[in-house]
Amino acid sequence: MEEINTKQTTKILSTFLTGNILQVFLIVLLIGAFFAIGSLYTKVKFYEKSGVSPNVANLGTNNAPTPNLLTQPEEAGKVNPISDKDHIRGNSKARIALIEYSDLECPFCKRFHPTAQQVVDTYKNDVVWVYRHFPLDRLHSKADKEAEATECAYKLAGNDGFWKLTDKIFEVSPANNGLDLATLPDLAAGVGLNKQAFQACLDSGEMAAHVEEDYQSGVTTGVTGTPGNILLDTKTGKTRVLPGAVPFDMVKQAIDEMLKS
Incomplete structure (x- = not known):
């Protein structure tokens, strides 16, 4: 009886840990996605404010003009x-x-x-x-x-x-x-x-x-x-x-x- 209870406990604990690890992994992915979207939005707004019309091929590159040009x-x-x-x-x-x-x-x-x-x-x-x-x-x-x-x-x-x-x-x-x-x-x-x-x-x-x-x-x-x-x-x-x-x-x-x- 003790052996059965131990197996059940181990199984429950394993299921719990697996589920939580999966949740943590999903949360990390979501946070990363939010940061990526935020970065892209910031870059687009920077282009708009700086007055540069970027070439589509270079939109994703870090080629925005330096604000202090002089x-x-x-x-x-x-x-x-x-x-x-x-x-x-x-x-x-x-x-x-x-x-x-x-x-x-x-x-x-x-x-x-x-x-x-x-x-x-x-x-x-x-x-x-x-x-x-x-x-x-x-x-x-x-x-x-x-x-x-x-x-x-x-x-x-x-x-x-x-x-x-x-x-x-x-x-x-x-x-x-x-x-x-x-x-x-x-x-x-x-x-x-x-x-x-x-x-x-x-x-x-x-x-x-x-x-x-x-x-x-x-x-x-x-x-x-x-x-x-x-x-x-x-x-x-x-x-x-x-x-x-x-x-x-x-x-x-x-x-x-x-x-x-």
Whole structure:
């Protein structure tokens, strides 16, 4: 009888311990899941607050911009030299170039666009704005075609036509794939371009290669999101990365420091 009771007791104790270990294991898994979700949420909110539109492929990596950019300046990778293919605004002989890799459907690019214009207006002789395409097509499927549209504007009316249509798209687009591509010919006509010639250029897809070339140069430079902003000192060759829709004061401070060197 004692032997039976001992076996029963052992069995009950074993069952109890097994059940509790399983419960503890499940609790640990749940806690780990909560931490993982919390970490991902924090990272997404950080991107939103910092003004960076991340590339989908890099969303899970630890590549968020450092908040204190000026005390911990980051240099860019290999930067393609400014050429006749680039779209510039401002003094072409300026010492400092603000090179922006941009996506026409990116909300942070839309926010930064007037900031870049303010920089050029403030530093009339010292800073030139260089615009390069970096459409994040996995986020914004319309961005590639819109970039091609601005290149068609360049083909028809030069640098002036390019900037007029680029400004107009940023003005009217709600961002995040909100622009109806069917309105592009009318937008082009609204800034003084021949509507039929523009439509023919856009339909041909002839500007896709140039857009892709810009994109690949951004990849080489190390751009992973938009707007990807790089200050290039053409005198010293030094660079400084300012990722995201950084405020004017931050850009100004960085430029002033470069001009002093």
